[in-house]
């Protein structure tokens with residue numbers, strides 16, 4: 662009788678020990694899961710924000726010479742991190758149009774098109790384009806519509822950089838000087854063209 666009780670007690674203790682060990686193991690696994698999750702969330706870097714601003718010729722007191730500013734500075738050389746999601750926040754108060762061919766009025770290489778004043782858009786009517794921000798080598802085209810006089814256009818778009826390299830960015834809308842609109846700022850770094858330097 663006493664032997665049997667000892668045996669049952671021994672079994673109970675064995676079950677308890679195994680149970681506690683199992684719970685501890687699960688606890689460790691759960692902790693690993695949690696911290697693993699945090700670690701991988703950290704590994705995915707937040708988007709790199711690129712603020713682009715159109716300054717019209719009237720704003721810069723140089724008629725026919727609109728320009729892009731990048732993060733409030735000269736856009737002749739825009740440095741971006743490699744293999745990173747870039748969040749473009751582009752503002753334009755430009756009420757003038759510079760019509761493009763249909764292909765250039767379509768967004769390209771952007772995750773889900775672009776969001777213009779809160780509305781997701783894949784293309785702008787070609788005759789309502791004011792500027793583009795185009796990086797042909799990266800397959801990226803951000804389209805800037807003509808702004809109303811009431812408020813500037815705000816465009817939000819995402820694209821991804823690849824390997825390090827130097828690429829040309831260019832506005833494809835003939836918004837410059839001369840009879841064709843392809844003069845002046847269209848060929849001047851820091852105005853309607855420049856370099857994108859993708860750095861590791």
Ligand SMILES: [Cu+2]
Pocket residue numbers: 727791792793832833834835836853
């Ligand atoms: Cu332009």
